[in-house]
Amino acid sequence: MLTAADSAFAARLDAALPEGTLRPLTAAYQEEPRGRFHGNGGLLAAPRDTEEVARVVALCNDARVGIVPWGGGTGLVGGQILSDGPAPLILSLERMNKVEAVYPEENVLIAQAGAVLEDIHAAARARDRLFPLTLASQGSCRIGGNLATNAGGVNVLRYGNARELCLGVEAVLADGSVLRGLKRLRKDNTGYDLKDLLIGSEGSLGVITAASLKLSPIPAAEGAALMVVESPAAALTLLAMARARLGEGVSGFELIARQGLDFLAETMPELRQPFATPPDWMVLVDLGLPRGLDPQAALEELFAAGAEAGLVHDGVIAQNEAQRAEFWTLRETIPEANRKIGAISSHDISLPLGAIPDFIAEAGAALARLGEIRINCFGHLGDGNLHYNAFPAPGRDRADYEALREPVKRLVHDLVDRYDGSVSAEHGIGRLKVPDLERYGDPAKLAVMRAIKAALDPNGIMNPGAVLRA
Template structure:
């Protein structure tokens, strides 16, 4: 690989407008957890797919690495290349909504659009784009697709890949894949859309996408219900699905440790329970015009109370109360950061395996130290954030040398339950070794062959996924 040096920049300037070339601000060399730091590079912000193609062709010819950059919110270091001076390719100027086909429930947008802006464009057309993340005010849709982002509504609507009908992308040789079809059925060979979604910028640069929209629910309801334990939470989920079907938009598990951390950090606002529950679930409903979500939630709680699954709860009576309940859930990662995790784990498990995993993982870690555990996340789709914190009164930094030991314990148990060590954050530069250790050898070999075939020079986000 060659650096994006002054000579390379001069060669690009001959074929690109001056506006493409941007000063390299510090935030392009940082990521939220501070685990990776960039070492400089050439920041380019093209305004069109043709300009992206021009840049990629030059990089392929000069063997200069390319790091696609969205909103910079990724948590596995995929947006930072610490050991080189690459082209940092930001899509921040490519934000246009190209088309909205409300009658087809389709929105076509450029990849640099901020997720919240995509949601607003859908809303203005009387539709819903349901991808919802804590970082939606700053993450960009191209990054969401490239990492196959999940969020709180996967239970009902699926992940980013499921919400994408078509992709426009510049491939590693600079050719453009014109795949912005609005079709639900297109059985014409390999699905490049599905391949590029989740590839983390290693197979090309997504420049635009056709996204699925949905009718907006006529009414929404939100409740925070206590549960006896995670097994009871799963029983409550089964009960809710039997009653409400796909009317459940989100079903989030919250451990009491997370509520304690919110109080300690002064985040999340007032807590609804006088006595902090050990476990609770946040339920969101999106229902039709003839259904009353508050009544449905009240009936669900009554049934849960009778069967011993829940003995307390709060049902939002207004949009303000609904927002306050979601603020509790969405502030938990900020509280975690304030307390300081030793090791954070984005895992997924078969739903029925979750209670056993939590019991076994807590016990295995307790044998080493009285660690504090905050387990929370998207119970409805099996995605948990299982984070390990130092014992009360001790410093996170003192346990840094043991981070790999803790990851091995957690990931080993995840593997034993046929789960995944990376549910929604991706591999990035943080987890390639874990992928090699826990990944299926045949799948890894096929992935490597795909990478070598599409990107033989290895210029696209080197170090991501494959290390």
């Protein structure tokens, strides 16, 4: 049983930690972007270094006070908000925000967990290197949260998820001990892979305090195109064609549906649209090529080959970096348009690539039978990761659809499950998807997860109720 982080506990923390560690708990720490979860109070601590984190955690463990680790607060599944039960200690990494070292010749960067993703990008760029993790929230999310949730984003196709971009972590475990794993090694087969266990555990097994990150050379030349495709199936064939020609040079391959463009036109009419008539389906193809290859020429050739194969029938190739950025802005603004429209239910799913066309057709048909629903299906097609979101009919409000929310979600997730997909591709489980994990998760996997949680956090203080029911 956990106990609340009350004033007596605050006094103990105050006595054990430097002044300024405990801070006023403002509203910002009690909210999350989708407004589904609201915090139930508690204390806010912002330690300055790993040893202070360890001290805070050990005190919480002694007192059986739950800990909610806090990064940038941008998570989409409520992993950063405890709504019920004894009020927790919110442990913010915001003061541990330094990029500690960059080793360009090793393609390694060491950052504290509170470093903002964009600052990491900048530190890498300053040494002529790339840290590829790229998300809409990069101006405010922090690397500790990115790792805790194994964040994805738009460059996964080429560079992998946050997990693949991390060489090692330092973390404070539930008993206050410190796992020291900040090695700068590409290969290290000395025992169990605890780094990857902590990554994606959403703070439920420990608090990541620093990370050793993998950098990449900046591609010699970059480019992008929007290509109008006949169908999702055609998009997948085009992807295979692109990868056969250009290999890892295909950095991003994003699917955009007409519904997304319509939402953009409706909510942000000032945003320039690439085609006079929004196409049913298009893809944003992004390339980063080695020296000796010209991205525009490569995109022209890909377009020609795709056209000859009957896959694409219109397109525009970015003529410069500004236009490439414009294409990406279009893509990255879709979630904002979605928020303005107001979704009935949003789904962050992944599927075997080959199952995507059938899934899109079947899910669309089945949802149409539920009611008048608009679907915006877009996302990281190259990774099999779709943001498959359901919206009210024109002129109606999400509130009108309250009764449909669960049936819509169930329908989509059941179908994903039938195709052996995932009901959380990149956002994680948090608190929002705990019932989905229980419903669709492999029972043996859940049993192992619970056994690991019990072994590493016997008092259940680490992010109680996230990932696994408390």
